[in-house]
Amino acid sequence: MSDASGAALHRGAPCPFNLARYCLDQGAEADKPALLVADGPKGRIVETFTYGEMRAAVARMAGGFNGYGLPRGARVLLRVGNTSQFPLLFFGAIAAGLAPIPTSTMLTEHEVDLILADSGALLVVGDGSGAMPTHPGAARVLGPAEIAELERADPAEVSDTKAEDLAFLVYTSGTSGRPKGVAHAQRVVLGRRPMREGWLGLAATDLLFHAGAFNWTYTLGAGLMDPWSAGATSIVHLGERPPEAWPELLEATGATLFAAVPGLYRRILKYGAVTPRRFPSLRHGLTAGEALKPTLHRAWIKATGRPLYEALGMSEISTYISSGPLVPTRPGSPGKPQAGRRVCALPPDAAADAADQPLPAGETGILAVHRSDPGLMLGYWGLPEETAAAMRGDWFLTGDLARFDDDGYLWYEGRADDQMNAFGYRVAPEEVERALADHPSVAEVAVVEAKSGDVSVITAFVVLNEGATGDPDALGRHAACDLAEYKRPRAYVFVPELPHTPSGKVLRRALRT
Incomplete structure (x- = not known):
């Protein structure tokens, strides 16, 4: 077991507690850039939102959502492309006490219909960039004209939600079965605090450039929630981003941190003109989404002179294992549990004696996270039996097989069903x-x-x-x-x-x- 050192995490939070307020009201000056939106192969900044402008825009969105008279916790299905409207709608819905559902524009009509039916969303917001439901039923559908009205609405106060109230839903990719909704509470943002030092190495002076689109939860988390809750600046690119363009994009924006999947780092090395003198402001890269191969890491360090810090996570808990500035990388391992997290390997056989007791170092078992972690989901939407099945005593079972070495590093052995x-x-x-x-x-x-x-x-x-x-x-x-x-x-x-x-x-x- 690894019960990482550091201040313990608690679910306790001020009451009321709202994720949107927490992210945007952490003391950053009103005129400090919160979001820089780049476009084109040269990385030209086409939109800038200061913290003051972002707070005001989210408040107007919240006011617009309030006009529909929906009950607290009502779901809002977002069918919006990679534009700055996406984070405004996402955080605006949360500020209004509603629960947005971010989705990819690549989903088919059939997939959208399934999510709408499963979630019971009462609003579907679409800008025309992706498929819309064929049978909206009781849901009201908002198009580009209605989105514009939301942007112009009178501002509203942030909803007085509680830490355990529903904040948003994400639907799993379906690689291990039928997609299902993962329900997260407002407190989920508190579960991201250990990532700042344990993975990101994030300071208020940083400019974090995330390679993903807004509708990806990796971007919403590491690309927006984390920098904003630290008073830093987020950078996202809207247009085409060929791998050979990334060195110039990083230089043009002055990014100090860069987040992407390992595959993009590999393509940047293959197609981009990368040397240790390129993008001099960048301290290190961040990677998640798939395993970082040791050969790729070595190649990146050799070419750039800067490390990559990996994180392991999942939709139900986000990232909880990582390397970082304070946790040296160990090739082949994603790192250690972040400070304050309780993570262990449990016996693979649920019927074994002491099945809820952590295994010693070196033994492979089911990777598990303690239920006290504030980043842990509320449960699978509408699936109480599956939610209960994912727990063993006080532990949430991730479905991953892993072992810890004597130094506390995790060695991932794959999904149990792989x-x-x-x-x-x-x-x-x-x-x-x-x-x-x-x-x-x-x-x-x-x-x-x-x-x-x-x-x-x-x-x-x-x-x-x-x-x-x-x-x-x-x-x-x-x-x-x-x-x-x-x-x-x-x-x-x-x-x-x-x-x-x-x-x-x-x-x-x-x-x-």
Whole structure:
């Protein structure tokens, strides 16, 4: 178990407590930039919102939402593209005591219909950039004209919500089953405080550039909630962002921190003109969403002279394991539990003796987070049985398999449902991927248990580095250096690219078919 040192986290919060107020009213001067919106390959700033302007805009949105007379906690489905309207609508709804649902514009009508039906949203806000529900039912649909009216409404006071009240819903990507709503309380923002030092290394003087779109919860959290609650400045880019443009974008904006998925860092190295003299203001990069391969980290440090700090998280708890300025990186591990968090590995077998007691260092089990963490979800929307099933005693089960070493670093062994069976042994795909990723020919690799005729075998899908030749025998010899025979792939498939979810995670399910 790792019960990280530092001040303990508590769910207690001032009453009333509202997430929007907490993020925007932490003492930043009214004329200090809160949000810089860039566009174009040169990173030209096209919009600037000071803290004073952001507070006023969110208050007007809240006033506009109040005009619809919805009860506190009513859901608002956001079908809005990557424009500055998105954060105004998101935080404006929360300020009004409503619960926004951020969604990707890439969703189909069918997916939107499912989310609307499941959430029971009473408002659907769309700007025409993505599919809208085909059967809105009792929900009222707002279009661009109504959004403009919200922006011009009379300002309203922030709702006197409580810390345990619903703040927003996010729907899981569905990589491990049917998408379901994750309900977060207003207090979730308090659960993000340990990230400032434990991962971000964030100060009020920072300019944090997030590579993601506004509607992604990684951007809403690390890109907006975290810098704003620290009085820092957030930067988001609206337009096309080819990988070769990022060095100039970082320089043009003067970003001191940069957040992205590992795949983007890899593409920046491949296509961008990167040297230690580029983007001199940048202190370090931040990465989450998928595992950071040691080879990529080493390549980034060699090319830029600056580290990458990784975080492990999930929709239900956000990021809770990380490296950072105060936690040295250890290749292959995402880091340690952030200060104040109670995280452990529990026995995989729920029927085992002392199944709710943490395992000692070195033993692999189900990664779990204590229910007292303020960042933990309220539950799965409308699914009380699934919510209860995710708990074991006082622990929330993440569904990940992991172990802690003697120094408290976590070693991720994959999702429990991603585990492969080899001759009766359970094998984590991440362990095999780590071994293969060190080969000089490999740019990216994903490992799954795939059908080969009538049997299933461990199969490695490999993206080669430019100019490299696919050689299964060479990869097999390389794997043999670090893996027991039963863990080694029996088949190698060379592909131009791996399938990814919209948030950047490798979609192993697509490789199994």
